[in-house]
Amino acid sequence: MSLIYVLNGPNLNRLGLREPEIYGRTTLAEVEEMCRAAAPGEIAFHQSNREYELIEWIHEAIERGAAGIIINPAAFTFTSVAIMDALKMFPGPVIELHISNVHRREAVYHNSLISGVATAVIAGLGPEGYIAATEAMARLIARNSGR
Numbered sequence: 001m002s003l004i005y006v007l008n009g010p011n012l013n014r015l016g017l018r019e020p021e022i023y024g025r026t027t028l029a030e031v032e033e034m035c036r037a038a039a040p041g042e043i044a045f046h047q048s049n050r051e052y053e054l055i056e057w058i059h060e061a062i063e064r065g066a067a068g069i070i071i072n073p074a075a076f077t078f079t080s081v082a083i084m085d086a087l088k089m090f091p092g093p094v095i096e097l098h099i100s101n102v103h104r105r106e107a108v109y110h111n112s113l114i115s116g117v118a119t120a121v122i123a124g125l126g127p128e129g130y131i132a133a134t135e136a137m138a139r140l141i142a143r144n145s146g147r
Contacts, residue, residue, distance in 0.1 A: 002067035002141045004134065006035050007057055008047035009074030015099075015127070022100050026127035034127070038134040041067070051080055058086040066090075067141040070133045072097040077112045084113045093140040095133045098123040 008028065011018060016027035032045045044066070046057050054076065061069055069090055076083050077096070087094050094117065101124030102109040115121050119140065122129045 002041040002138070002145075003061075003064060004039055004041065004043055004137055004141075005057060005061040005066050005069045005071075006032075006043055006045045006130070006134070007054055007069065007071040007073075008045075009054060009072060009076045010049040012072060012074055013047050013049070024099070024126050031127050031130050035070075035130050035134050038131045038138075040138045043134075051076055051082060054083055055086045058083070058090060062090055066092065067144075068093045068095070068137045070095045070097055070130070070137055071114065071118075072099070073114055077102075077114050078108065079113070081113060084117055087114065087117045093119040093137060093144065095119060095137055095140075096121045097129055097133045099126055099129060100124060 012028055015023055015031065016025050028047055035045060036043050048054055054073065058069065069092070071094065073080065073083055096112065096114045096118040120136065122133050125132055
């Protein structure tokens, strides 16, 4: 079975409470359940408000031979060269994920440092974007393994 890391950045622990008009009322625990139900293999699901923890989990994904990373870096999308550099070391597919359509929001949300190293970007599907990302990752992994 394939191991997929699902990494969530700052403030995503507040899903369901934080700006529900933008992010909806689905909690991060519910998002995790959705990912586990959609995944064909093992999921390592993490959230942190700390940049270094996200980097450590990317390194862990490399060391454990994970097949793919789905990352919603949240605010770190636009500021973290360190997360970008860590993702560049990951040999498998990376999907950058955003709950809202960042391109319909304020200009500060328009320049992702992560998009340039991601295999694909999913934005604007709400919490259901995690299901789409998990299903797409399974297809990318299967394609990469020749199945």
